[in-house]
Amino acid sequence: MFHRPLILAAMLLPAGVALADTxxxxxxxxxxxxxxxxxxxxxxxxxxxxxxxxxxxxxxxxxxxxxxxxxxxxxxxxxxxxxxxxxxxxxxxxxxxxxxxxxxxxPAFAVIGRKSLGVEAPADLMGKVLGAPPPDGAWAQFPIFAAENDLDMDQITIEPVGFPTREPMLAEGKVAAVTGFSFTSFLNTKRLGVDPEDISVILMADHGVDxxxxxxxxxxxxxxxxxxxxxxxxxxxxxxxxxxxxxxxxxxxxxxxxxxxxxxxxxxxxxxxxxxxxxxxxxxxxxxxxxxxxxxxxxxxxxxxxxxxxxxxxxxxxxxxxxxxxxxxxxxxx
Structure with missing residues (x-):
């Protein structure tokens, strides 16, 4: 009996009228x-x-x-x-x-490098200049990536860069690699005229980052x-x-x-x-x-x-x- 008013109310709805979606x-x-x-x-x-x-x-x-x-x-x-x-x-x-x-x-956290500048694998970052925007999500995870790949952070020169200048600096060879989201930084670098075959995408998830x-x-x-x-x-x-x-x-x-x-x-x-x-x-x-x-x-x-x-x-x-x-x-x- 408690639910009868609700049932009657439903029966009184005009034909074809549905209850509102959530x-x-x-x-x-x-x-x-x-x-x-x-x-x-x-x-x-x-x-x-x-x-x-x-x-x-x-x-x-x-x-x-x-x-x-x-x-x-x-x-x-x-x-x-x-x-x-x-x-x-x-x-x-x-x-x-x-x-x-x-x-x-x-995750898309990655290091994007130039093969012609000597960056194809994590160990290649030693002695190189890495461009990293301070607020970048991939840069935030870089210490984990470095620890998992036995990289000495003191042997990598970190160049703070802005998001708008990150890929241009890579394209111009002012840095050998950058941190960024894999699909975004790869495409941005490619659009700047860099041969895709010269771009290395080192996905952190493939190198020890869980x-x-x-x-x-x-x-x-x-x-x-x-x-x-x-x-x-x-x-x-x-x-x-x-x-x-x-x-x-x-x-x-x-x-x-x-x-x-x-x-x-x-x-x-x-x-x-x-x-x-x-x-x-x-x-x-x-x-x-x-x-x-x-x-x-x-x-x-x-x-x-x-x-x-x-x-x-x-x-x-x-x-x-x-x-x-x-x-x-x-x-x-x-």
Whole structure:
């Protein structure tokens, strides 16, 4: 009898009128560039709508940008660097935010060098000049990379550079290598006229750095109240990436309607590099998208300690949860 008024109210709805979709605005980490295309594919193909969700994708201003937006509840979901989230949660204990789906299984942190200037492998940095913007995410991880590869930091000349001058200095030979995101710095250097065969991309994840990259993060208060919506969101995200892998050109078309002034060929190349290097890794192809290796995350936390002093005892259960990942096989990228 308690539920009868609700049932009667539903019966009185006019034919064809549906209940409103759950609103789940999504805060990206950066602008509408190639790697953002899968989310617009999910919108355009009705993958979010099929889950009863209304999703608006919003651009961001960096890997830190989405974390406070989600932690404060301004956005229920966002896209952010897991390592930045770990530090945020250490500095803001109890903040209602956690990673719920790994997307960049390999982070894009890299050293980009010129082969003609003698940089092809980590050891080649010894005695060379490395350009590094002080706020750069890859530069922040460089001490971990150096420790894992037995590099003597005293034998590497660090040249602080600005983001706008980083790749031009590499192209002009004023530095032998730079730190940056693999797909961004590679493409920027190539666009400046450097032969791609002369550009070396040393991905830190391939040289001992166990850190993860960007993940879908969720407000835990929202997730507790709307667990099925969060699972549906993650299912749609996986579907967007799978559809993008099947037809990257169509994905770029979905993106171009939101960023009409972009260079479509450049963004297709950026998307392809990110997808092949950072998202569709061997681990993901074998295990599916979204989850993590707990041992690797524990190792990553130990590596973070090399560059960050925790105020509280680290607890990986605070940083990532697989509780909302769909269990219906939709995470398979095969």
């Amino acid at each position: 609103s789940m605005p999504f805060a990206l980490d950066w602008r509408f560039e190639g790697p953002a295309a899968p989310y617009f594919v999910a919108v355009d193909q009705g993958l979010f709508a099929a889950e009863g969700l209304s999703v608006e994708v919003t651009a961001g201003e960096g890997s830190l940008d989405a974390i406070p937006k989600v932690a404060t509840g301004a956005f229920p979901v966002g896209f952010a660097d897991l390592n930045s989230l770990i530090r945020f949660l250490d500095q803001n204990p109890g903040a209602p935010v956690i990673a719920a789906m790994m997307v960049y299984d390999k 850190l993860y990259g960007n993940a879908v993060i969720v407000n835990t208060d929202f997730a507790a109240a709307n667990p099925e919506a969060v699972t549906g969101f993650l299912r749609a995200v996986a579907g967007g990436w799978k559809a993008t892998a099947a037809d990257p050109e169509a994905a770029i078309q979905a993106l171009s309607s939101r960023n009409p002034g972009m260079d479509a060929a450049l963004e297709l190349e950026r998307l392809t590099l990110a997808m092949e290097t950072n998202v569709m890794t061997d681990w993901v192809m074998e295990n599916g998208m979204g989850n993590i290796d707990p041992d690797r995350l524990a190792s990553a936390v130990e590596q973070i300690k090399l560059t960050y002093e925790f105020q509280n005892e680290p607890d990986t259960a605070l940083y990532f949860s697989d509780a909302w990942l769909p269990q219906d096989g939709s995470l398979s990228m095969q």
